[in-house]
Amino acid sequence: MQLIDTSAWIDYFKTSGDPDVRIRPASALKANKAALCEMVFLELQGSPNTRQSVAISLLEPVVPVVHIDAVCWSRACQLARLCHQSGHPVPNTDALIYATAERHGCEALHNDKHFDWLDEITGQNITERPLPLGGSA
Numbered sequence: 001m002q003l004i005d006t007s008a009w010i011d012y013f014k015t016s017g018d019p020d021v022r023i024r025p026a027s028a029l030k031a032n033k034a035a036l037c038e039m040v041f042l043e044l045q046g047s048p049n050t051r052q053s054v055a056i057s058l059l060e061p062v063v064p065v066v067h068i069d070a071v072c073w074s075r076a077c078q079l080a081r082l083c084h085q086s087g088h089p090v091p092n093t094d095a096l097i098y099a100t101a102e103r104h105g106c107e108a109l110h111n112d113k114h115f116d117w118l119d120e121i122t123g124q125n126i127t128e129r130p131l132p133l134g135g136s137a
Helices: 006-013 019-030 038-044 051-059 070-086 092-103 113-122
Strands: 002-004 107-109
Touching: 002 006, 002 019, 002 092, 006 019, 006 038, 006 051, 019 107, 038 051, 038 092, 070 092, 070 113, 092 107, 092 113
Parallel strands: 002 107
Antiparallel strands: none
């Protein structure tokens, strides 16, 4: 499963976005490998009239939700502390989404440098940045 972070969903929903960047969330959806967590769903909530909110409301019933439990919260606190100590503080929401992906054995699909930092801090490689398939960062 791929827990798709808010940053990747936002790029996916852009009508003018780079098609190579948008293909990774689309591929996860098509392969039934896309997942949400409650924090991503909350972050995506905007005005009920926005294209993004309409799209996410259509995805919600068909994209599995990996739930945030007490273990995720505890790990997110630990990650946030480690990141702060390393000089690379991350938003608490990113720490929570990362911890949730880690807990459920998901890859975290993102377009956010904070997830790269979290991989560095943990020594893991559970994230994928949806870069253009033929390009580089």
